[in-house]
Amino acid sequence: MTIQQQLRTVVVFTKLSTRRFFRDKLALFFGIIFPLIFLFVFGTINSGSGAPKFNVALINQSDTTFARSFADQLQQGKVFKVDKEATTYAEAKDKLGKSQVDGIIILPAGFGAPDQAKGYPTGNIRLVYSQSSSGTGQTLQSVLSGTLNGVNTKLVGTPPLAVRGEALNDHQLSPFDYTFSGLLGFSIIGIGIFGPINVFPELKKQGILRRLHTTPIRVWQYFMATMFSQAITGVVSIAIQFLVAIAVFHLKVAGNYLEIILFTVLSIFTILGIGLAIGGWAKNERQAAPLSNIIVFPMLFLSGTFFPRFEMPVWLQHVTTFLPLTPVIDGLRLLTTEGKHLVDIGPQLGLMLAWMVIIYAIAFRSFRWE
């Protein structure tokens, strides 16, 4: 066969297996719907602005107009989440003991009553917090002081000394940005590893691969066709996740879409190599399942799929940098939310290419048609 004929074989196989994917409801569920479910679950958990939020109980014992509007302000603000169930001190204390609230804010009777001599409201807020979490308590205290300072300034004018905070909002990554690139990594694992390790043993069991082996098709042709069709279905799946992330979770894509697609395809190729190596080697599910668990689970937890790597101890970060999934997730985040370009992510690309060489060398050697 000429090389043109051999490549045409790859094209036909790619076309037919891509078509089959879009007809197969189960494949569609695991390839497209399943990652979306994860996106909604983890996206909802991590879609906050990134500022800490405090759960507090608020007990207003004062009946002044000032106290009432102050309480309303606290409830509507973004910093405090007021627990509506705790209305008495006893209930609030109980919740504090169970760590269901971080502190109790008490507006004592008479709080905010105007001082006749000075002409503006006065009073002290009581803040009760648990001794075991004094750090949180102190933060709460300073947040509250800050709030009161703002009020004081309005009442008596600017005090001579003050701190002015400035929030730097440039390229600040929200928790969702980390979550999103991690979830993309997770769906690439699904496409690249869970797919082949489920499909290949089944194809072997039914003798479908063996039958193909009676034809002149070569392993590289079969691998290439699988790579292309998984890349096509993977790009579709990831495009849908981008659309949902943009529409629902307000993802701001800072990078170039063409570069993101290119990098996604490369990522799928790399990770698919692992699936081809395991699925191609395993004679049956019993061989494929344990091996894939040993390889996939550490990667899932250590490469920043569900937990950002920066939260890990430094030594662990150094080790996990070199896992095959890490450059995929880091690269996707750098390109998508940090607006980097392919030329900027040389280390990630280099690491991925190195893994690709290693993984495919193993996959080619260990492939078995039956």
Place this chain on the structure above:
Amino acid sequence: MVYSEGMTAILKVSDLRKIYDDKPAVDGISFEVKKGEIFGILGPNGAGKTTTLEMIETMRPIDGGTITVDGIDVATRPNDIKQIIGVQPQSPAFQDKQKLSEIIEMFAAAYGERVNPREFLDDVQLGEKADSYAEQLSGGQRQRLSIAAALVHNPKVFFLDEPTTGLDPQARRNLWDLIREVRDKGVTVILTTHYLDEAELLCDRVAIMDKGKIIALDTPKNLIKQLLKRGFTKTQQVEQANLDDVFIDLTGKGLRD
């Protein structure tokens, strides 16, 4: 074209050996298959039929001896062999959600060919099912689809491993007709079977294997003649018809799918 002496050999097997765990599964067998014949390999389970077939098909390494198909050595040029043989596995399976026409297209592509799938499906009476999925087929239809898929590249030799196992009498007869049609197009057919009536009706010559050796090789007629010459008589009177004939008489030859 029916077998006759003097036709050229397309398959030559000499002193072929396969050893599993120190025990010979195929123990130095030699035979030739002539161009255009239907050749049967018979034998009890474990006789080495399938192993022999798989070595010829390039699917298993050869431990000793040589095989040539159309003058090409199997051990040294497996890819050239694959291009000129068609293989029908014991229980053909296809991936779900794939149309019959796409399966034909896929197999053609595997051989580097481009074909009109409909033609090949028509040959095995599946033309109307071109747009059905493989999982919607009956056992007999799947066998026929598999035969069509094995012939997309116009092979010179066609191998079938126990093709009629598990089929109903109608489907078996239909498959025999199909195999004869393939042979009539000039393709040499080599098959293994458990069914002796099948071998007697279908095969021009048969080799009987046992314990890795060929213990008899001739036309079915000659083998029976030789047996009778040795003074063999059946204990029971041979009837002019058997239960198989009764079944077909009652249910007809029409194909059930």
